[in-house]
Amino acid sequence: MDERKTALIFKAFCDENRIRIIEMLRSGEKCACKLLEELNVTQPTLSHHMKILCDSGIVTGRKEGKWTHYSISPEGAEYACKCLKELTTIDS
Amino acid sequence: MDERKTALIFKAFCDENRIRIIEMLRSGEKCACKLLEELNVTQPTLSHHMKILCDSGIVTGRKEGKWTHYSISPEGAEYACKCLKELTTIDS
DNA sequence: ATAACATATAGATAATTGTCAATAGATAAA
DNA sequence: TTTATCTATTGACAATTATCTATATGTTAT
Numbered sequence: 393m394d395e396r397k398t399a400l401i402f403k404a405f406c407d408e409n410r411i412r413i414i415e416m417l418r419s420g421e422k423c424a425c426k427l428l429e430e431l432n433v434t435q436p437t438l439s440h441h442m443k444i445l446c447d448s449g450i451v452t453g454r455k456e457g458k459w460t461h462y463s464i465s466p467e468g469a470e471y472a473c474k475c476l477k478e479l480t481t482i483d484s
Numbered sequence: 485m486d487e488r489k490t491a492l493i494f495k496a497f498c499d500e501n502r503i504r505i506i507e508m509l510r511s512g513e514k515c516a517c518k519l520l521e522e523l524n525v526t527q528p529t530l531s532h533h534m535k536i537l538c539d540s541g542i543v544t545g546r547k548e549g550k551w552t553h554y555s556i557s558p559e560g561a562e563y564a565c566k567c568l569k570e571l572t573t574i575d576s
Numbered sequence: 577a578t579a580a581c582a583t584a585t586a587g588a589t590a591a592t593t594g595t596c597a598a599t600a601g602a603t604a605a606a
Numbered sequence: 607t608t609t610a611t612c613t614a615t616t617g618a619c620a621a622t623t624a625t626c627t628a629t630a631t632g633t634t635a636t
Contacts, residue, residue, distance in 0.1 A: 393507065395500040402497035405571070407624080408487040414571055415485065424583065437625055439584055450572065458582045458633045469572030476568055479497070479506055480542065480561035499594080516613065529595055531614055550603045550612045 398479070401472050404448035409433060410441050414464065417451065421463035448472075490571070493564050496540035501525060502533050506556065509543065513555035540564075 404410055409431060416427055428438050442462060445451035449468035454461045496502055505519055520530050534554060537543035541560035546553045 393503075395503040395507075398503050399498050399500050402494050405494035405568070406491050406498040408491050409624085411485075411487040411490050411571070415487075418571075418573065418575055420574065420576075425581095433624090434626060435583070436585080436627085440624075443584090455583095460583065464572055464574055466572075466574070469568075472572070473565065473568055476497070476561075476565055479503070479510075480556055480564070481510065482512065482556055482558070483510055484512075501594085517611095525594090526596055527613070528597080528615080532594075535614085547602095547613090552613065 393479075398475055401448045401450070401475060404445050404450045404472075407441070407444075409437075410445055413438075413441060413445065413462075414450065417462060417464045421454070421461045423459045423461050425459070427462070490567055493540050493542070493567060496537050496542045496564075499533070499536075501529075502537060505530075505533060505537065505554075506542065509554060509556045513546070513553045515551045515553050517551070519554070 404414070412431060413427055416422060416430060424435075424438060424442065427442075428435055431438060433441075442451070442453065442460075445462075446453055450465060450472060451462050451468070452465045454463070496506070501523060504523060508514060508519055508522060516527075516530060516534065519534075520527055523530060525533075534543070534545065534552075537554075538545055542557060542564060543554050543560070544557045546555070
């Protein structure tokens, strides 16, 4: 197992603002500007978090004109669940 | 949802050494000194990581004389899985 | 072309975290 | 009761990360 890669995935969930972002995305795809409205951070900070979330595979971005729409990646989420389950399963 | 508490849980999985520790515990309960043998960190550093792992609920410690035996908490792991699933489920 | 807007990047800084050396506490053995 | 052993705590430091301001890039509308 690649510990570095696994750590990268779960970095998505170890910051409060990123958890808030993921929660906002549960109700469907959202534009960065919409997310920005609801978080007390500046636009570059949001951008930074979105990069980490995308790198983790949990979130994907879709560019449309000047906007970027972000959403939860079902595949990424599924993979994270699989990792977590595997990692915490006691083999007897 | 309490984002701070959720972040605390997933802190367990966002450091390479902690992931290695969890992996070692998959094969069953292990003493701190045994874990220490296989990680390139000092004893206080291990102790620090064990605290974070226990605080996350993923790992529990059992004191027996001078030794502390650590193991994966099935309840903690289950709860983390539940959180992760909930957090990444798109409600439509 | 220019202006307005959305997002990303660069660079700086503050906060957090991972690490170590030194030491304390607790237990077992002599 | 001293000594040895295992783990936790403290304090310092280095590395990483979250944040900001300023600026660049890319897109649409005028």
